[in-house]
Amino acid sequence: MKQRIVTGVIGGTGFIVLTILGGWFFFALLLLLAVIGFMEYIRMNGVSIKHPLAWIGLAGMLVLFLPWSDFGLKEPAALHTLWLVLFLLLTVTVLSKNVITIDGAALMLLGALYIGYGFHAMYAVRHGDSHGLMTTCMAFGAIWASDIGAYFTGRAIGKNKLWPAISPNKTVEGSLGGVVLAIIVSLIFAFAYPDVISIGRALLIGLAAAVAGQLGDLIQSAYKRVRGIKDTGSILPGHGGVLDRCDSWLIVFPLLVMTNLLPL
Structure with a gap:
């Protein structure tokens, strides 16, 4: 319990400070959480970070997360992004002759959307107006x-x-x-x-x-x-x-x- 309280106080304080600062401070915090969260997700599913599915899923998650307009770029359409990630994942299943299965591809697409858009929404709210x-x-x-x-x-x-x-x-x-x-x-x-x-x-x-x-x-x-x-x-x-x-x-x-x- 003591360890839980200490971690909560330190982590909570840091989170609140970075949220108040906003801008690139909050962006960096959410980016870190998103990447770590996706790593946890692929590990939960028994996929190695060296696996092609993991890299495609991670890239898709980042595309969905990043606030492209803040970099002076046009925001990619979410549906187009999801389709492109889907296409790449399914291509890997074909190239591997089904050693990499469609089930694994579906899990990476799910994780990219769940984590990528989830953290993107937090950034969008903080910098909405x-x-x-x-x-x-x-x-x-x-x-x-x-x-x-x-x-x-x-x-x-x-x-x-x-x-x-x-x-x-x-x-x-x-x-x-x-x-x-x-x-x-x-x-x-x-x-x-x-x-x-x-x-x-x-x-x-x-x-x-x-x-x-x-x-x-x-x-x-x-x-x-x-x-x-x-x-x-x-x-x-x-x-x-x-x-x-x-x-x-x-x-x-x-x-x-x-x-x-x-x-x-």
Whole structure:
């Protein structure tokens, strides 16, 4: 527990500082997390970093992640990027005479989209407009509030298991407690910045962050069960890997951007 707290304090402080600084500081942080996260992903699937599939998947992930307009370049169409990565991956299966299977190609495409666009959405929110820092803090605040609310409510009054086959410790009561706290945090931002975020939109953001965030956690838990592992990595002592810590973020931020809930 002590190691977990120390890692959380140090890592959390560094993350908050770089988020506030924004710009290339935040970009470098997300780039590092994305690359490490993808390395964890290919390792979870038993693929070597030296494997052609890994290199194509990594390249596809980076293309989806990078903010091309900040480099003075035209943003490539996401659908075109996905198709090109798909084409390259399937070409490898043909050239290897099916030694490299279509299943492996599909896993790399999935990882590139899941991780690449997930972290891209975080960067897009932070640099969306003059309110980027506020909206980023609100989104992260709602996600973390959901985690905290679910944990403590579940410990205090949790009795009914939410999804025991995937995550045996989560409870229905804890899940609802997370939703309530996430909504409260979002409403605090609405009252603090009434000209930027309405109460109605804050309610929707809190609800979306909590529900999608908890689903993101369950998605990662389900995948780890399939692979028979406890953590996706060990880079964060006491917390596991990058994907263990960012599983909610990778689902919530793209959803908030696509539904236009955040005032970008």
